[in-house]
Amino acid sequence: MLNEKLKNVFNEVLNIPLSNINDDLEYGVIGWDSIAHMALIAAIEEVFEIMIETDDVVDMSSFAKAKEIVKKYGVDLDA
Amino acid sequence: MLNNKVCFITGSSRGIGWSLAKLFAKNGGVVIINGREDEKLTANLDELNQISSKDHSKINADISKLKNIKETYRIIYSKYKRLDVLVNNAGILTDALIGMTTETLVDELIATNQKAVLFNIQYAIKIMQRQKRGSIINIASIIGRRGNVGQVAYGSTKSAVIGITYSSAKELAPQNIRVNAIAPGLIDTNMIKNLSKDKLNDLRNSILMDRLGKPEDVAKVALFFASDLSEYVTGQVLGVDG
Numbered sequence: 001m002l003n004e005k006l007k008n009v010f011n012e013v014l015n016i017p018l019s020n021i022n023d024d025l026e027y028g029v030i031g032w033d034s035i036a037h038m039a040l041i042a043a044i045e046e047v048f049e050i051m052i053e054t055d056d057v058v059d060m061s062s063f064a065k066a067k068e069i070v071k072k073y074g075v076d077l078d079a
Numbered sequence: 080m081l082n083n084k085v086c087f088i089t090g091s092s093r094g095i096g097w098s099l100a101k102l103f104a105k106n107g108g109v110v111i112i113n114g115r116e117d118e119k120l121t122a123n124l125d126e127l128n129q130i131s132s133k134d135h136s137k138i139n140a141d142i143s144k145l146k147n148i149k150e151t152y153r154i155i156y157s158k159y160k161r162l163d164v165l166v167n168n169a170g171i172l173t174d175a176l177i178g179m180t181t182e183t184l185v186d187e188l189i190a191t192n193q194k195a196v197l198f199n200i201q202y203a204i205k206i207m208q209r210q211k212r213g214s215i216i217n218i219a220s221i222i223g224r225r226g227n228v229g230q231v232a233y234g235s236t237k238s239a240v241i242g243i244t245y246s247s248a249k250e251l252a253p254q255n256i257r258v259n260a261i262a263p264g265l266i267d268t269n270m271i272k273n274l275s276k277d278k279l280n281d282l283r284n285s286i287l288m289d290r291l292g293k294p295e296d297v298a299k300v301a302l303f304f305a306s307d308l309s310e311y312v313t314g315q316v317l318g319v320d321g
């Protein structure tokens with residue numbers, strides 16, 4: 001459920017179709033540039049009510065990595 | 080004028096910061112003061128509560144340390160769920176001629192006057208971005224614009240504050256977060272007590288209005304930048320130097 005929520009954030013902020021959002025989606029593809037990345041971080045923080053450390057902001061280089069980082073802040077994506 | 084805006088002012092136990100805190104409270108702001116002396120902060124908080132019955136608060140922390148900055152914004156978000164105004168006021172002033180400028184002196188000046196400004200902005204915008212609104216006011220200095228003998232290290236950090244203001248204003252404008260700086264001249268606070276008598280006289284003689292600035296002179300301009308009166312103003316450096 002929350003995994004879908006994270007996908008929806010990527011979909012809305014990056015304007016990438018849901019069908020293309022999987023673990024292989026990486027920073028640098030069309031729509032996911034540095035400006036979009038900051039908007040993505042802000043949206044994830046808002047949706048999951050967390051505050052992401054700068055090191056993790058820099059590390060969030062793929063959808064798979066985003067899941068890992070969000071989990072680190074206590075969000076159970078499988079819930 | 081501030082209409083319940085939540086305002087965080089770094090280094091606000093005395094001098095310019097404290098003057099700002101009082102003026103913001105008088106004008107309807109909810110003020111969060113910061114400093115490193117809890118007793119002083121407690122007394123100041125009592126005074127703010129007498130000025131207006133808002134949910135003012137204090138954060139006792141050395142804001143030059145990144146871990147304290149992170150914790151500060153966690154506290155602000157959990158208590159208020161918003162932040163409308165950040166004033167980067169905390170700063171230190173140490174003079175030295177180039178030949179007597181030590182690495183320690185430079186590191187200390189950079190940590191408080193420059194690095195902390197950048198990281199306070201980084202964490203403040205995490206909250207402001209959610210509101211799509213905010214005003215950041217950086218306290219620079221006339222020395223950062225004009226320079227001065229014996230203030231190469233200090234002046235460079237204040238020039239950096241102006242640089243931070245210009246670039247962050249551009250980066251944050253799309254999110255409706257404004258960033259402006261105030262460059263005070265010689266303001267009558269404890270901070271200038273470190274200046275030598277000769278230097279103080281030189282600076283004093285260069286003021287056309289023939290008086291030292293008061294902290295309130297700076298506070299009034301900060302109020303303008305904090306309020307919606309300046310809602311279409313960003314990336315500006317305004318001198319308050321008589």
